Amino acid sequence: MTRTAAQSVFPLYCGLILCMGLLASCAERSPHIIAVYPSIGRMGEPLTIFGSRFGNERSESYVTIAGVPPTSSAYISWSDDQIVLRVPEFGGAGLVRVHRGRSISNPVLFANEAALPERVRAGVDVGTSPRITSIEPASGPVGSLITIQGNNFGASRENGAVFFSWNSIPSTVSGAQATDFVEVSGVEFGYEFWSDREIRVRVPHGASAGNLEVRTDRGASQPVFFQVAGKPGTKIFRDRRSYVFTYMVDVRVDQAALPNALYIWMPQPAVSGSQRNARIVERSIEPFVENHRGTSLFRFADIAAQTSLRVSLSYVVDVYAVETAITNLNPVSLNSPSPVRAAHTNASALVPSGDSGIVALAAGITGTDRRPYVMARRIYEWLLSSAGIQAQPLSGGALEAYAERIADSYRAALLFCALARASGIPAVPVAGVLINNLHGTTRHYWAEFWLDGFGWIPVDPALGAGAAPAEFALREDHAGFYFGSMDNQRIAFSRGEHSLFQMTPNGRTVQRAREFSFQNLWEEASPTLESYSSLWGDVIITGVF
Numbered sequence: 203m204t205r206t207a208a209q210s211v212f213p214l215y216c217g218l219i220l221c222m223g224l225l226a227s228c229a230e231r232s233p234h235i236i237a238v239y240p241s242i243g244r245m246g247e248p249l250t251i252f253g254s255r256f257g258n259e260r261s262e263s264y265v266t267i268a269g270v271p272p273t274s275s276a277y278i279s280w281s282d283d284q285i286v287l288r289v290p291e292f293g294g295a296g297l298v299r300v301h302r303g304r305s306i307s308n309p310v311l312f313a314n315e316a317a318l319p320e321r322v323r324a325g326v327d328v329g330t331s332p333r334i335t336s337i338e339p340a341s342g343p344v345g346s347l348i349t350i351q352g353n354n355f356g357a358s359r360e361n362g363a364v365f366f367s368w369n370s371i372p373s374t375v376s377g378a379q380a381t382d383f384v385e386v387s388g389v390e391f392g393y394e395f396w397s398d399r400e401i402r403v404r405v406p407h408g409a410s411a412g413n414l415e416v417r418t419d420r421g422a423s424q425p426v427f428f429q430v431a432g433k434p435g436t437k438i439f440r441d442r443r444s445y446v447f448t449y450m451v452d453v454r455v456d457q458a459a460l461p462n463a464l465y466i467w468m469p470q471p472a473v474s475g476s477q478r479n480a481r482i483v484e485r486s487i488e489p490f491v492e493n494h495r496g497t498s499l500f501r502f503a504d505i506a507a508q509t510s511l512r513v514s515l516s517y518v519v520d521v522y523a524v525e526t527a528i529t530n531l532n533p534v535s536l537n538s539p540s541p542v543r544a545a546h547t548n549a550s551a552l553v554p555s556g557d558s559g560i561v562a563l564a565a566g567i568t569g570t571d572r573r574p575y576v577m578a579r580r581i582y583e584w585l586l587s588s589a590g591i592q593a594q595p596l597s598g599g600a601l602e603a604y605a606e607r608i609a610d611s612y613r614a615a616l617l618f619c620a621l622a623r624a625s626g627i628p629a630v631p632v633a634g635v636l637i638n639n640l641h642g643t644t645r646h647y648w649a650e651f652w653l654d655g656f657g658w659i660p661v662d663p664a665l666g667a668g669a670a671p672a673e674f675a676l677r678e679d680h681a682g683f684y685f686g687s688m689d690n691q692r693i694a695f696s697r698g699e700h701s702l703f704q705m706t707p708n709g710r711t712v713q714r715a716r717e718f719s720f721q722n723l724w725e726e727a728s729p730t731l732e733s734y735s736s737l738w739g740d741v742i743i744t745g746v747f
Contacts, residue, residue, distance in 0.1 A: 231255060233300040233307040239369060239438055242313045242411045243289050244429065248278060248529050249298075249312065250436050251285040257302055258282050267312060268296020278529060286436075286527065330354055331421035332362075337414065341429035342405055343655035345540060347394065348428075350401040356418050359396040364403050366428065367412025368475065370439040370522060383415065384408045384475060391541040404541075405430060407657035408437070408475025432655050434530035434575075439476055439522040443690045445637065446483060446745035449738075450514035456733040458507045464734070465490075465705050465726040467497040469695040469719035471517055472634075475657070476524045477694055483516040496700045497721060505731065516744070519693060526659055526686040528575050542652050546628035552616055552699055552720065553631065554600055555623035563604065564624035574627045575659075578651045581621045582661055582685045585614055591667035595716070611664035612716055615647040618663055628652035630698035632660075633720045637691045638673035641743040645718050646671075646692060658697075660688040693741065695719040714738070 235253040243249055249267075257263055260280040264271050265287060278286040285300065297309035334352040342348055356362050365383035386392040386406045395402040401416065405428075413425030451466060470493065471480040490501035500513050549556035567584045568577040585591065590608035598606075600620045603613035615631045622629035629651040635643040648662040666684035670676040675691065677683050700721035704711060712725035718741060725736060 231302075232305040233257075233302050235298065235300060235307050235310045238298050238310050238312050239436060240411050241311070241369065244431070245289050247289055247431075247433075248286055248436055248527075249289050250438070250527070251287075251298060251300065251310075252283065252438075253300070253307065254283050255302070256280065256282050256285055256300055263300065263302040266299050266301065270296075286529070332356075332416040332418055332423040334414075334416060334423045334426045337426055337428055340427075341431040343432035344405050344407055344409060344430065344657040345542060345654060346405050347402060348405065350403065350414075350416065351399065352416070352423065353399050354418075354420060355396065355398050355401055355416060356420070357398050359393060360419070362396065362416065362418035364393075364401060365415045365417060366406055366409035366430070367414070368408055368439070369410045369412070370442065382478075384478075385473075387473075391545070408439070434532070434653065434656055435526060435528035437475070437657070438525045440525065441523045441690055442520050443522075444518060444520050444747050445693060445743055446516065446518045446747075447643075447693065447741050447743050448514065448516045449741045450486075450512060451739070452737045453502075453511040453513075454735050455505045455507060455509045455511070455731065456735070458505055458509075458732055458734075459730040460504050461728075462503070462505055462730040463706070463709075463728045464502045464505060464511075464731055465709070466500045466502075466513055467494070467702055467721060467723055467725070468500065468513060468515055469497055469700075469717075469721065471519045472496065472632075472694040472697050474694070474697060476522045476660075476688065476690075478520045478522070480517055480519040483518055484514075485516065486512055486514040495702055495721075496696060496719075497702065501705075518745075521690045521693060523690040524660055524688045528653070528656070528686070531573050531575060540654065542628050546630055546652065546698070547623045547626060549620075549623065550699060552599065553619045553623060553629075555620045557601060557604075557620070560600070560604055560617075560620050561624045564621040567621065568625050574651070575653055577625050578622055578627055578629075578659070578661070579685060581618060581625070582663060582666065584621075585609070585618060585663040586667045586681060589614060589617065589663070589667075591664055591669045593664070593669040593671055609663075611647045611662075611669065614663040614667075615649045618649045618661060619651075622649075622651050630658075631720060632694050632698075633696045633718055634692055634694035635718050635741045636671060636674055637693070637743060637746075638671060639675055640673050641746060642673065643693075643741045643743060644671040644674075645716065648688075648692075650697065659686055661685055662688065696721060712736070 233255045235251055237252050239250045272287055272290045276288045276290055298312045299309050300307040332354045334350055336351045338349050364386045368382045368384035384406055386403050391404055393403050409430050411429045414428040415425050416423040473480055489498040491499040567580050591614050596610045600616035603609040603617040619629040619631050629649055632648050636646040637643055650658040650660050652658055662684040666681050668680055696719040702721055702723040705726055709726040709728055711723055714724045
């Protein structure tokens with residue numbers, strides 16, 4: 203039989219198409235690394251590789267760091283989008299690659315901190331900018347106290363601050379790992395001493411290995427490397443989402459005599475490792491005090507009767523999703539002294555951890571296990587199974603949730619904190635808003651608990667139980683995810699309780715329950731401000747990017 207030219211070419215054409223398809227298929231199956239965390243680490247510490255197409259199990263696949271494959275015992279976990287292994291002992295910087303079959307991933311740089319050169323300490327003071335000469339110790343866990351020696355820090359802190367490195371993971375496979383700084387809190391157990399030549403400060407929540415700087419009005423110091431060591435796991439900040447939002451209060455004064463005064467405390471967005479760079483966009487008037495215990499304090503004096511007032515604030519803030527992985531569950535003493543433990547294990551009006559019923563319930567839930575992380579997990583799981591958590595708002599707080607076995611996000615967050623504190627675990631309630639698919643907001647409450655050497659760990663019992671408001675994009679793995687991890691669909695206004703003080707001894711104060719901030723004062727009027735009304739609006743999202 204004689205073949206035509208077309209018949210002769212057709213098999214060759216099909217073969218080429220098949221080969222091209224196989225090549226494309228192989229390329230599609232190649233593993234891809236998004237980022238490694240931390241980017242600087244040391245021998246024996248966990249290294250997490252984020253990416254895709256790693257395979258659901260390791261099998262014959264492996265990782266190389268600077269061309270060296272770790273031993274099999276180095277691998278902690280392996281999944282299709284995340285690998286955790288312990289850093290082997292080898293030289294300095296090197297490229298990380300994932301090998302799967304005949305496919306090799308793209309390389310990402312990792313540096314062994316032990317091989318990094320130390321900064322030369324100069325003995326001569328130059329200029330007026332802050333200068334660091336030493337940090338003792340040169341490494342330590344979150345919450346530990348370090349001493350920074352140098353000069354030109356200023357006799358008092360005033361506008362000065364210490365900044366530690368902070369890392370985030372990009373949201374796209376083409377992005378690069380971002381490095382920024384986390385500022386030591388001037389409110390929560392950050393600074394213990396500040397002088398022109400010495401600063402004593404605690405390693406802040408969210409800090410990672412990298413450069414440390416001292417910044418004052420005179421400028422910034424040279425960066426000096428500090429190793430955040432001893433972490434029992436990893437914490438990742440990823441998928442940044444920036445929100446622009448507005449909130450306001452309208453006031454109508456009906457009757458007033460002179461002189462008079464009205465004070466209004468407007469909550470500010472909280473600052474934490476996962477909520478950063480809060481900056482004011484616009485405000486209707488300048489505050490009386492810019493930052494008063496997590497609020498902006500506004501003062502109106504000598505208001506005439508039949509006067510209308512408005513305070514309006516617009517902010518933009520960056521919110522990151524948080525993912526934690528605890529790899530070391532060794533027990534930590536629940537009696538170890540620390541300012542966090544001393545402040546956040548005490549009972550309060552919102553968190554009645556000293557109630558005898560709650561103490562007994564906490565003991566029954568946690569049992570004999572004294573590992574704080576495991577104890578907190580058991581409390582969370584009990585809430586999901588036994589607290590009757592629902593999306594519909596209720597009244598009352600932790601004691602009502604305990605007595606009635608029914609809760610909303612407010613009750614559940616406070617009961618988690620009460621049970622945790624009753625067990626000796628530091629915990630704080632968090633207040634803010636959830637943001638749904640249509641950019642509407644709903645008041646929402648969750649919690650954080652403290653793990654020594656690691657920092658604050660987020661918990662959202664309501665979303666963990668699936669009790670989400672309408673139009674909110676609830677994750678399918680919500681029960682497991684919301685213990686230790688958090689989404690970026692929220693804005694927090696208070697972490698813990700903001701204790702504010704009256705401006706005048708005989709002023710009439712207004713307290714607002716179940717608002718988007720845990721603060722004890724919202725308004726205060728002098729006795730001569732005889733009659734007025736106020737209307738607080740919701741938080742309104744005006745932009746997302």
